Amino acid sequence: DQQVKQNSPSLSVQEGRISILNCDYTNSMFDYFLWYKKYPAEGPTFLISISSIKDKNEDGRFTVFLNKSAKHLSLHIVPSQPGDSAVYFCAASGGERGGADGLTFGKGTHLIIQP
Amino acid sequence: NAGVMQNPRHLVRRRGQEARLRCSPMKGHSHVYWYRQLPEEGLKFMVYLQKENIIDESGMPKERFSAEFPKEGPSILRIQQVVRGDSAAYFCASSPRQLAGAEQFFGPGTRLTVL
Numbered sequence: 001d002q003q004v005k006q007n008s009p010s011l012s013v014q015e016g017r018i019s020i021l022n023c024d025y026t027n028s029m030f031d032y033f034l035w036y037k038k039y040p041a042e043g044p045t046f047l048i049s050i051s052s053i054k055d056k057n058e059d060g061r062f063t064v065f066l067n068k069s070a071k072h073l074s075l076h077i078v079p080s081q082p083g084d085s086a087v088y089f090c091a092a093s094g095g096e097r098g099g100a101d102g103l104t105f106g107k108g109t110h111l112i113i114q115p
Numbered sequence: 116n117a118g119v120m121q122n123p124r125h126l127v128r129r130r131g132q133e134a135r136l137r138c139s140p141m142k143g144h145s146h147v148y149w150y151r152q153l154p155e156e157g158l159k160f161m162v163y164l165q166k167e168n169i170i171d172e173s174g175m176p177k178e179r180f181s182a183e184f185p186k187e188g189p190s191i192l193r194i195q196q197v198v199r200g201d202s203a204a205y206f207c208a209s210s211p212r213q214l215a216g217a218e219q220f221f222g223p224g225t226r227l228t229v230l
Binding site for chain 2: 044045
């Protein structure tokens with residue numbers, strides 16, 4: 001029973017273009033959503049988050065959009081750079097436990113930026 | 116300003132042995148989380164601890180697994196009588212506060228291989 005789904009295992013984007021990574025969730029009690037970036041043999045690194053009361057949050061080249069009615073969020077990276085090549089995980093917090101509980105992760109999308 | 120530290124980075128055990136994984140949170144962080152990542156999967160929450168207390172262990176198998184975060188020293192994840200299915204990457208994360216959506220900072224992980 002996967003509550004956070006990233007349906008694209010991989011995505012290839014040309015350098016300089018926009019990368020759009022998608023994430024769907026099923027648990028309507030999630031109240032925060034976070035994106036993490038992970039390089040091989042390293043731990044995940046926090047990128048950006050959004051509260052369920054907002055529909056957009058922007059930080060530099062990264063923007064996260066939340067469509068609560070569709071239970072869908074997306075991460076936009078523009079312009080894409082070679083260093084953005086990594087696995088991106090969508091994560092959610094809240095659910096039935098509430099508070100500062102453990103995160104529920106998707107399986108990740110491997111983003112490949114081509115020169 | 117050291118980040119989350121985990122050791123060992125790699126651990127090899129034979130079936131039936133014990134594995135001890137250590138995590139030192141970032142300075143000033145009193146909330147520790149453990150996650151497990153199986154190959155081709157996302158991270159799965161195991162347990163959430165504060166100093167000397169287990170807050171949520173709903174993601175941790177009932178048998179053979181235990182975790183602690185003593186008043187002094189690192190957090191320990193202990194796996195007794197390891198089996199091949201325990202082979203995975205184990206990540207520790209820490210957070211400075213108990214707040215919904217609070218960013219969690221991850222360590223580099225311990226890669227456990229059970230022969």
